[in-house]
Structures are given as structure tokens and as C-alpha cells.
Amino acid sequence: MPDKKQILNSLVAIAKQLGRAPSRAEFTSRSGISAFFVLRWFRSWSEAVRAAGLRPYTRNAKVEDRALLEDWGNTVRKNRGLLPRHIYRRKAKYNPCTLANRFGGWTSVPEAFRNFAKGKRKWADVVALLPGPQARVAVKKKERGRPDGGAVPRTPASKRQHAPLKDRPVCGNPSHFRGLGHEPVNEQGVVLLFGMLAKDLGYAIEAVQTGFPDCEALRQIAPGRWQRVRIEFEYESKSFYQHGHPLNGCDVIVCWRHNWEGCPKHIEVVELSSVISLWPAQETKSGPKNSAALSKTRL
Known part of the structure; x- marks a missing residue:
């Protein structure tokens, strides 16, 4: 297992090669030292970089929602439609995993963009390329719980989830x-x-x-x-x-x-x-x- 001194020396050596502090991914790929071992000696990646006398690479800073959605919108505009995740990764500036984690899943990004673009004319052409929002089914109060076989309301998604049983395995979709x-x-x-x-x-x-x-x-x-x-x-x-x-x-x-x-x-x-x-x-x-x-x- 690499010790603290070895990690710091590797950070300094790689920084000299790059002309700046390495990102975490650059450090692990160039040094062969897993970030797992770095975090055994330091509370965070930034702390390790500072301990080596370096300034953390700002590319690791959290990207704002606005920047993610603007880049997503520009990519949709350029390609005249939605892209599968593996193609988006090659076409866009930001990793699709970042958008998926930020907005509740890859398939939720179009709706997040629709809300972001609301009232902004510059994005009207992009919104026109998006699939329509899911239709909501209105249920009249008098139809709820009717015992005579009348219309049955849709059960909210939160109510479709039940407590798991401990004596049997769990399956996927x-x-x-x-x-x-x-x-x-x-x-x-x-x-x-x-x-x-x-x-x-x-x-x-x-x-x-x-x-x-x-x-x-x-x-x-x-x-x-x-x-x-x-x-x-x-x-x-x-x-x-x-x-x-x-x-x-x-x-x-x-x-x-x-x-x-x-x-x-x-x-x-x-x-x-x-x-x-x-x-x-x-x-x-x-x-x-x-x-x-x-x-x-x-x-």
C-alpha cells in the first residue's frame, strides 16, 4: 500500500508533467495509485493536493445546473433531436452521467430542460424538438373508490411501492x-x-x-x-x-x-x-x- 509520502511525491511529479495539479482521474491513471488509498491518508482529494503544495485543479468544481442544461440544449439543437447516452458522451461537453445524477435519471433530463427553458425565447426551437410532457389523467372525486365497477383512478407512483418481505429475494424490472x-x-x-x-x-x-x-x-x-x-x-x-x-x-x-x-x-x-x-x-x-x-x- 502506498504511504503518505509516496502519494505526495507522485502528485508533485505528475503536476510537473502537466504544468498544473492533476485531476483525480489523471492522478490515478498516471501513478497507478487508486484514489481509495489517497483517501486513507487524506480527508478529501483537495486536501491531498494542498498538502503537496499545489492548487486544486478547478475543472473538478461542481458544474452549475444552468451550464449542464444549456450544453444539453445546444447539443439537441445541433443534432436536431435527442441523442442516446453513449452518443451524447461523444458529442457534448459534459458527461451524461453528470446530468443523469443531477436531474434524477437520463430520461428525466428533457423535462428538466423544459422547465429551465420556460419563458426563454432563445430555447423555443429546442423545446419544439422534445417529446410532449406526459399527459396527466384527472380523476373526479365521485369516481374514486366506486364499488360499481366505474372508472378507477391511477394509483400514484409513491403508492405503488410496497414494503419488502425479508424472507425472499428481490428481482429487477x-x-x-x-x-x-x-x-x-x-x-x-x-x-x-x-x-x-x-x-x-x-x-x-x-x-x-x-x-x-x-x-x-x-x-x-x-x-x-x-x-x-x-x-x-x-x-x-x-x-x-x-x-x-x-x-x-x-x-x-x-x-x-x-x-x-x-x-x-x-x-x-x-x-x-x-x-x-x-x-x-x-x-x-x-x-x-x-x-x-x-x-x-x-x-
Whole structure:
């Protein structure tokens, strides 16, 4: 485990290379020291940077909601419509995970923008490209609880959630994908789903283990050409960082949800929820017609 002096010396050395204090992601990728170990010696990343005699890199400052929504609106305007998350990541200034975390999910961003743009003429053309707000069903008081089989009001979402029972497992949302009855809710579900998809995505699994990394596989890089890769399974990609895994020991993170904003560029992330969303409904049993396109998609 790196000690305090080693961390500070690495910070200073990388700062000399960059001409400024490194961001947390830059430090971990260049030094090979996980941020997990930094936080064992310092209360925060900024404290570690200051202890090294450096000024924290301002790029890590929290971005205002206004800046996030303006960039989202400009991206929608430029592309004449909404973009899937994995494409937005390449087109926009900010990571889509930041918007999803800030506004309650990626699918909630259009409504957040609609509220932001209300009364602002400069955004009228963008609002026109958005899907209409969800229709609300009004229910008359006299129709509520009618015992004669009359109209039944919609139950508010908050009332549809029930207390969990302690003596049985919890399932994810219903899924109609091949033999998977429900979406994954943990890392084991991710492992199972990847096993179902590995061949379609151009992977041949060689070994699965309890230590790090979880899996070793061969990946097809060209007709007749394969290459070995190291894979770590996580339910959410940010768990890789939270678990303190070394950044130089993994090539691919396979997860259900990609929410690690500071994920180093040299680590590929395969977000399985996005992968299966690309499968045409009529082909869920046999796989997509163009599986190569999926295996090449960086999600």
C-alpha cells in the first residue's frame, strides 16, 4: 500500500508533467495509485493536493445546473433531436452521467430542460424538438373508490411501492430478453447476462474467478484475430472506484449501469442495459442481425 509520502511525491511529479495539479482521474491513471488509498491518508482529494503544495485543479468544481442544461440544449439543437447516452458522451461537453445524477435519471433530463427553458425565447426551437410532457389523467372525486365497477383512478407512483418481505429475494424490472425474466439487481446478475451475450459481442470467456480481475477472455479484433482482455464485473461502474481496484489491472468494466463520471479513458465500459436496448424486439431470442455493430460500440 502506498504511504503518505509516496502519494505526495507522485502528485508533485505528475503536476510537473502537466504544468498544473492533476485531476483525480489523471492522478490515478498516471501513478497507478487508486484514489481509495489517497483517501486513507487524506480527508478529501483537495486536501491531498494542498498538502503537496499545489492548487486544486478547478475543472473538478461542481458544474452549475444552468451550464449542464444549456450544453444539453445546444447539443439537441445541433443534432436536431435527442441523442442516446453513449452518443451524447461523444458529442457534448459534459458527461451524461453528470446530468443523469443531477436531474434524477437520463430520461428525466428533457423535462428538466423544459422547465429551465420556460419563458426563454432563445430555447423555443429546442423545446419544439422534445417529446410532449406526459399527459396527466384527472380523476373526479365521485369516481374514486366506486364499488360499481366505474372508472378507477391511477394509483400514484409513491403508492405503488410496497414494503419488502425479508424472507425472499428481490428481482429487477421485468425483462423479455431471451431467458432473462428480470433485469439484474447485483453483480451476479451482470455476470449471468454477460455470459448470455458474450458470443454475440465477440468475446470468448476463458476464466472466471473470485479475485481481481473477475474474468479473462479473448476478444475478436479482426477476422481470425483475437486478443486477451481482463474484465471486472460491477453492477454500477462507479463501484470499481469505490472498491479500490487498481486502474492498471483491468481493460474492460462490464456493468448494468455506467455512472462513473471520472472513469479513465483507457478502461472500456460495456453498459449491458444499453446493449440490450439496441436489440430489436423481434430478435431477442436469436440475437441481433448485426452483432458486430454492438461489439464495436463503446458505451
